[in-house]
Amino acid sequence: MEGKIETLWNEVRELSLGNSGQLDRLNFPPTPLQFLRDFVSQNKPCIISNATNHWPALSRWTRDSYLTDALSSAHVSLHLTPHGRADALVPSSTPSSLCFASAHVQRTPFPEALLLITTNNGESSSPNLVAYAQQQNNFFPSEYSTLAADCDPHIDFASEALGCLPEAVNMWIGNDRSTTSFHKDHYENLYAVVTGQKHFLLLPPTDVHRMYIREYPAAQYSYSQATGEFKLELESPPRCVPWSSVDPYPSPEDRDEQLSNFPLFFNGPKPFRCTINPGEMLYLPSMWFHHVSQSPDSRGRTIAVNYWYDMQFDIKYAYFNFLQSIHCPSIENLTPAETVNDDLGSDIGDE
Amino acid sequence: MEGKIETLWNEVRELSLGNSGQLDRLNFPPTPLQFLRDFVSQNKPCIISNATNHWPALSRWTRDSYLTDALSSAHVSLHLTPHGRADALVPSSTPSSLCFASAHVQRTPFPEALLLITTNNGESSSPNLVAYAQQQNNFFPSEYSTLAADCDPHIDFASEALGCLPEAVNMWIGNDRSTTSFHKDHYENLYAVVTGQKHFLLLPPTDVHRMYIREYPAAQYSYSQATGEFKLELESPPRCVPWSSVDPYPSPEDRDEQLSNFPLFFNGPKPFRCTINPGEMLYLPSMWFHHVSQSPDSRGRTIAVNYWYDMQFDIKYAYFNFLQSIHCPSIENLTPAETVNDDLGSDIGDE
Numbered sequence: 296m297e298g299k300i301e302t303l304w305n306e307v308r309e310l311s312l313g314n315s316g317q318l319d320r321l322n323f324p325p326t327p328l329q330f331l332r333d334f335v336s337q338n339k340p341c342i343i344s345n346a347t348n349h350w351p352a353l354s355r356w357t358r359d360s361y362l363t364d365a366l367s368s369a370h371v372s373l374h375l376t377p378h379g380r381a382d383a384l385v386p387s388s389t390p391s392s393l394c395f396a397s398a399h400v401q402r403t404p405f406p407e408a409l410l411l412i413t414t415n416n417g418e419s420s421s422p423n424l425v426a427y428a429q430q431q432n433n434f435f436p437s438e439y440s441t442l443a444a445d446c447d448p449h450i451d452f453a454s455e456a457l458g459c460l461p462e463a464v465n466m467w468i469g470n471d472r473s474t475t476s477f478h479k480d481h482y483e484n485l486y487a488v489v490t491g492q493k494h495f496l497l498l499p500p501t502d503v504h505r506m507y508i509r510e511y512p513a514a515q516y517s518y519s520q521a522t523g524e525f526k527l528e529l530e531s532p533p534r535c536v537p538w539s540s541v542d543p544y545p546s547p548e549d550r551d552e553q554l555s556n557f558p559l560f561f562n563g564p565k566p567f568r569c570t571i572n573p574g575e576m577l578y579l580p581s582m583w584f585h586h587v588s589q590s591p592d593s594r595g596r597t598i599a600v601n602y603w604y605d606m607q608f609d610i611k612y613a614y615f616n617f618l619q620s621i622h623c624p625s626i627e628n629l630t631p632a633e634t635v636n637d638d639l640g641s642d643i644g645d646e
Numbered sequence: 647m648e649g650k651i652e653t654l655w656n657e658v659r660e661l662s663l664g665n666s667g668q669l670d671r672l673n674f675p676p677t678p679l680q681f682l683r684d685f686v687s688q689n690k691p692c693i694i695s696n697a698t699n700h701w702p703a704l705s706r707w708t709r710d711s712y713l714t715d716a717l718s719s720a721h722v723s724l725h726l727t728p729h730g731r732a733d734a735l736v737p738s739s740t741p742s743s744l745c746f747a748s749a750h751v752q753r754t755p756f757p758e759a760l761l762l763i764t765t766n767n768g769e770s771s772s773p774n775l776v777a778y779a780q781q782q783n784n785f786f787p788s789e790y791s792t793l794a795a796d797c798d799p800h801i802d803f804a805s806e807a808l809g810c811l812p813e814a815v816n817m818w819i820g821n822d823r824s825t826t827s828f829h830k831d832h833y834e835n836l837y838a839v840v841t842g843q844k845h846f847l848l849l850p851p852t853d854v855h856r857m858y859i860r861e862y863p864a865a866q867y868s869y870s871q872a873t874g875e876f877k878l879e880l881e882s883p884p885r886c887v888p889w890s891s892v893d894p895y896p897s898p899e900d901r902d903e904q905l906s907n908f909p910l911f912f913n914g915p916k917p918f919r920c921t922i923n924p925g926e927m928l929y930l931p932s933m934w935f936h937h938v939s940q941s942p943d944s945r946g947r948t949i950a951v952n953y954w955y956d957m958q959f960d961i962k963y964a965y966f967n968f969l970q971s972i973h974c975p976s977i978e979n980l981t982p983a984e985t986v987n988d989d990l991g992s993d994i995g996d997e
Binding site: 303311332338455499618 | 662809
């Protein structure tokens with residue numbers, strides 16, 4: 296079976312995605328028909344330049360003073376973790392086991408949130424506190440309403456192609472210490488960078504077995520401002536979350552173990568890799584696995600806005616679920632756990 | 647494994663195709679965007695009414711005299727078989743074995759071809775000679791050039807949606823004795839009926855295992871006008887053709903054997919079923935299995951024109967090949983032969 300699954304990984308690249316690990320790049324926004332035909336229908340990502348040239352955000356948001364003036368009285372959702380990994384696997388209290396940790400989220404006055412993000416790059420002042428302003432429940436039009444006019448409420452070509460307005464528009468303000476671990480979303484995603492850079496690693500849904508998705512116990516960070524310390528506690532009652540076991544950028548001391556534990560990831564076709572610069576937009580197709588890291592601008596922050604459009608649960612999705620239901624021996628040798636079926640409800644949306 | 651494959655059959659119906667066995671019906675031609683988004687991208691068929699109202703063919707082609715006048719000096723490709731089954735499995739000379747038989751094709755003056763088709767319905771005059779004017783190599787614009795102005799050279803909404811003109815336009819003139827056995831094509835197919843009716847049985851590509859595709863030796867009919875008899879000879883050198891073993895309409899005496907040999911077909915979800923009337927058009931998505939039969943008009947013939955557009959070999963195609971590569975025990979219990987991989991080149995195009 297493993298040989299047949301490997302053939303699938305290779306075939307989708309040979310037929311459609313290419314073998315270079317590079318994405319198609321469009322110099323201008325596509326027409327709705329072109330977007331639908333060449334990318335959405337084929338479940339194929341692309342980078343689009345010159346799609347947001349007209350956004351006032353591109354110049355305005357580079358200035359902290361503009362942002363803090365516009366949001367002087369706003370409270371935003373700030374995600375706090377000790378090391379920049381939220382919705383990610385971290386060591387749990389049980390020796391040599393991992394849990395799926397969610398950030399401590401606190402509503403924070405925007406000026407304070409921005410200060411925490413911008414002064415905390417590069418493990419400087421507060422080595423054990425990383426802040427990331429983000430949320431996945433369409434909070435851009437509400438929390439950041441005074442900035443809404445600085446970018447488009449939806450992406451014209453995508454709305455026309457997909458026949459609907461975005462289900463959610465989200466804002467992301469972070470620094471280089473925050474990463475987002477490998478996961479997928481049940482949305483068609485248009486991801487526009489305003490300042491700084493976002494770095495994506497992408498794998499198509501055909502490569503699901505390379506993600507080593509397993510069940511991990513859910514845990515929650517809580518942060519005490521008094522002590523400046525985090526506590527990580529398993530959820531009670533216990534809850535399990537299916538999540539990718541792979542860290543594509545292991546620390547030097549973890550590298551050998553990662554390579555030997557997850558050979559399908561590290562030895563298979565290389566992930567697609569791209570950097571999205573200010574003014575560029577990534578079309579990230581539904582069900583693609585993505586890992587996101589970022590480089591800040593000269594003010595110490597990366598700002599992006601993304602648009603989630605409802606995906607179609609069509610034959611591609613049915614094929615994906617079938618593929619994921621198939622046992623792959625080299626995964627199972629490592630753990631007795633069953634591979635996890637895609638469950639529409641359990642997916643944790645993220646960037 | 648069989649349970650997982652069955653889950654796929656059910657899921658693609660629950661999510662996308664519906665469980666009724668009926669196709670979506672559009673009262674008017676879709677916009678290119680709608681066609682692409684709701685049907686091509688989802689690999690989902692539909693019936694389109696009022697798409698060819700403006701074709702002169704709809705009135706003109708009901709008259710034999712119009713056709714024979716327009717084509718008085720034309721020679722067309724006429725497919726001759728003893729029982730109306732060309733590109734189909736028929737008993738071979740070896741006892742209780744089947745071969746894949748191709749028709750005897752002869753270039754025939756059109757008036758003579760039409761007479762043979764229209765006078766030979768219902769097993770009347772020549773019980774062992776069935777004629778079907780058809781070819782799959784874009785012969786409409788050449789063999790039938792004098793009729794070309796009676797219908798459109800391409801389908802507007804489809805050409806715009808798919809970004810290309812049809813790779814082939816084909817004409818089909820037959821009677822109720824000709825059927826086309828289950829097969830698939832590597833094309834997006836728009837199939838317009840001008841007079842008479844076409845009856846389709848359809849299964850999505852997810853259901854490939856239900857087709858019991860096996861290798862059969864290729865054979866060729868040759869017809870002697872002198873004796874009025876057919877000879878069926880295996881090709882030499884021998885050649886094998888992967889073809890569906892299923893006859894969805896077995897004769898009463900074959901019925902029990904078919905049901906017991908091909909339980910995945912007969913006991914699985916019922917095929918999608920539709921009748922396409924004059925003025926209607928079927929969108930038959932690439933890779934869908936289809937079986938075609940026909941009812942003649944009052945003049946004894948069914949006439950249709952179909953448009954083949956190049957398909958995209960994208961993630962859907964890669965998923966299909968993966969699915970087809972998976973062994974399904976209940977198929978293999980019946981034959982030691984390997985299931986057959988899809989091979990781009992070996993597919994025999996048909997309606």
